[in-house]
Amino acid sequence: MMRSTTAEGLAEAIRSGERTAVETVEAAFARIDEIDGAVGAFLELWRDEAAERAAGIDRRRDEGQPLGPLAGVPTALKDNMSLAGHELNCGSRILAGYRAPYTAGAVERLLAADAVPVGRVNMDEFAMGSSCENSALAVTRNPWNLDMAPGGSSGGSAAAVAAAETPLALGSDTGGSIRQPAAFCGVVGVKPTYGRVSRYGLVAFASSLDQIGPLARNVRDAALALGAIAGPDPRDATCSDAPVDDYLKTIEDGIEGMRIGTIREVRTSALEGDAARGFERALAALERRGAELVEVSVPLIEAAVATYYVLANSEASANLARFDGSRYGHRAAQARSLGEMYAGSRSEGFGPEVKRRIILGTFALSSGYYDAYYGRAARIAGALRRQFAEAFGAADLLVTPTCPGSAFELGERVDDPLAMYLSDVFTTPTSLAGIPGVSVPCGLDGRGLPLGLQILAPPFADAAALRAARALERETGFECRPEAVR
Amino acid sequence: MSLAVEEVRRIAELARLRISAREEATFASQLSDIVDYIDQLRAFDDGAVSPEDADAAVDAADNDLPRPTGAGDRPLLDRFLDNAPASLDRFLLVPQVKAAQGADE
Numbered sequence: 001m002m003r004s005t006t007a008e009g010l011a012e013a014i015r016s017g018e019r020t021a022v023e024t025v026e027a028a029f030a031r032i033d034e035i036d037g038a039v040g041a042f043l044e045l046w047r048d049e050a051a052e053r054a055a056g057i058d059r060r061r062d063e064g065q066p067l068g069p070l071a072g073v074p075t076a077l078k079d080n081m082s083l084a085g086h087e088l089n090c091g092s093r094i095l096a097g098y099r100a101p102y103t104a105g106a107v108e109r110l111l112a113a114d115a116v117p118v119g120r121v122n123m124d125e126f127a128m129g130s131s132c133e134n135s136a137l138a139v140t141r142n143p144w145n146l147d148m149a150p151g152g153s154s155g156g157s158a159a160a161v162a163a164a165e166t167p168l169a170l171g172s173d174t175g176g177s178i179r180q181p182a183a184f185c186g187v188v189g190v191k192p193t194y195g196r197v198s199r200y201g202l203v204a205f206a207s208s209l210d211q212i213g214p215l216a217r218n219v220r221d222a223a224l225a226l227g228a229i230a231g232p233d234p235r236d237a238t239c240s241d242a243p244v245d246d247y248l249k250t251i252e253d254g255i256e257g258m259r260i261g262t263i264r265e266v267r268t269s270a271l272e273g274d275a276a277r278g279f280e281r282a283l284a285a286l287e288r289r290g291a292e293l294v295e296v297s298v299p300l301i302e303a304a305v306a307t308y309y310v311l312a313n314s315e316a317s318a319n320l321a322r323f324d325g326s327r328y329g330h331r332a333a334q335a336r337s338l339g340e341m342y343a344g345s346r347s348e349g350f351g352p353e354v355k356r357r358i359i360l361g362t363f364a365l366s367s368g369y370y371d372a373y374y375g376r377a378a379r380i381a382g383a384l385r386r387q388f389a390e391a392f393g394a395a396d397l398l399v400t401p402t403c404p405g406s407a408f409e410l411g412e413r414v415d416d417p418l419a420m421y422l423s424d425v426f427t428t429p430t431s432l433a434g435i436p437g438v439s440v441p442c443g444l445d446g447r448g449l450p451l452g453l454q455i456l457a458p459p460f461a462d463a464a465a466l467r468a469a470r471a472l473e474r475e476t477g478f479e480c481r482p483e484a485v486r
Numbered sequence: 487m488s489l490a491v492e493e494v495r496r497i498a499e500l501a502r503l504r505i506s507a508r509e510e511a512t513f514a515s516q517l518s519d520i521v522d523y524i525d526q527l528r529a530f531d532d533g534a535v536s537p538e539d540a541d542a543a544v545d546a547a548d549n550d551l552p553r554p555t556g557a558g559d560r561p562l563l564d565r566f567l568d569n570a571p572a573s574l575d576r577f578l579l580v581p582q583v584k585a586a587q588g589a590d591e
Contacts (some may be wrong), residue, residue: 084565101565303530310524317501324502326580328569338583339502347504355503356513359494360520362501373524375540376531382539418519 021054021072028074068114082201094349104201113228121156151181176427183402183452194434195240198233223247256290261395272405308428310377317361402452
């Protein structure tokens with residue numbers, strides 16, 4: 001059942017009484033029980049609470065009360081967003097035993113839309129990684145080929161959706177952490193405009209970049225979920241009060257006459273395997289739907305990965321200072337002083353990638369290096385933002401491949417952090433510019449692994465990116481049916 | 487530029503991290519590669535990039551919302567304290583700040 005239905009269809013069937021929320025949630029758990037031993041997306045299941053919530057939704061329907069847009073839709077939450085009373089580990093040992101004292105703003109909205117959270121899913125520790133392999137808690141596999149990485153850091157979210165365990169998941173994206181795993185797993189992933197979705201209750205990684213967004217098996221479901229979680233929240237000062245568009249209202253309007261820009265500095269010659277051919281095929285598909293292809297220049301896109309790793313890790317080194325054993329999580333035993341407790345707790349609790357990034361960020365902010373690293377990166381990020389704004393004068397939307405290639409093997413890049421970072425080459429520019437990016441599957445490569453197209457729009461034009469993604473989806477007819485988890 | 491093992495050790499101390507000798511060596515080599523890669527930014531930081539650009543990067547959302555100030559929420563405070571490894575009444579308990587002789591430094 002879960003493989004053939006959409007979130008939109010399920011919610012509609014539950015609202016009309018054609019099916020119940022209880023049986024829908026049961027079907028999701030049955031699919032998880034059947035397949036998650038192989039995929040490894042979930043860290044914890046909330047069976048009782050989900051069943052109770054579903055029963056409440058069915059009861060309200062029987063009483064004639066209106067139900068929300070995601071009525072009864074089983075949804076997976078990334079392990080870095082708070083649901084009051086539930087454990088939250090952020091993929092790290094340092095948060096072992098931590099229970100969220102309150103519910104995240106985006107999750108509150110999800111609940112208000114009558115979605116049913118069924119559990120929390122795996123991620124790279126503190127969202128630092130591009131393969132989910134930096135999780136201290138579990139190994140997650142790509143449903144298209146179980147030897148491959150699902151991508152990261154929202155690897156659990158993407159794998160759960162691709163394996164049809166849940167029709168929807170929430171992820172978070174700082175430099176590509178929704179879009180890259182979505183591309184690797186053949187699902188749709190949306191990094192909304194910075195400020196579109198509240199981060200209240202999301203464990204902070206790099207606050208000037210972090211955004212929560214949905215992953216789904218088709219564009220309409222992603223749009224439906226974004227509409228449910230977007231909107232103002234005074235508890236996140238960066239959250240915008242701009243009105244939220246009705247993303248489904250314009251989604252079938254097509255792209256006839258739209259100017260869609262490719263970026264000169266995105267060199268298809270540098271793409272791996274047949275990713276270049278996949279990109280060309282996607283461009284041709286957009287053209288067949290009536291888009292006018294134009295070429296624009298965003299020269300600083302080539303500086304984005306380096307800029308991103310300076311800014312994100314500088315912010316992370318400050319944000320992660322709070323994990324020191326005094327307020328929550330792991331505390332080193334037998335520390336004789338406060339300093340010993342801090343260093344001991346952090347050294348025992350954090351994994352190697354988190355330590356590496358904290359050291360890099362501390363270096364970039366340290367006396368003597370601040371201006372050469374942090375200062376320079378901040379200037380370049382601002383200039384990149386300006387270049388994107390200029391590019392959007394000549395094009396309504398921009399497109400790039402989501403990643404330089406399809407999924408890589410588990411273990412292939414764990415000892416080479418720089419090679420891992422470079423898989424974010426097309427996703428980090430979008431994050432630095434604060435603009436929305438949608439990754440939509442555009443076909444399979446020669447190895448039978450999905451490729452993603454990234455569609456970028458000006459700030460708060462998320463609806464336009466979704467509309468183009470829907471047009472591409474209709475043209476390619478792509479369906480997420482991974483062989484490895486039939 | 488390459489990062490010496492001593493440099494990595496000094497930064498780790500600043501970041502309140504204790505790392506083993508083996509980690510120091512691995513991190514020094516990996517971080518040197520990463521810092522080398524980052525050093526390419528010098529070539530981009532030219533006439534096209536101005537000091538004012540830094541402000542544009544910071545102000546990502548131009549309509550920030552003010553956060554309302556409200557009265558304290560005691561049940562919420564209690565739930566926070568439930569997560570504390572050690573607490574007493576409304577306070578977090580930690581080892582003494584002024585270290586026993588020779589313990590901290």
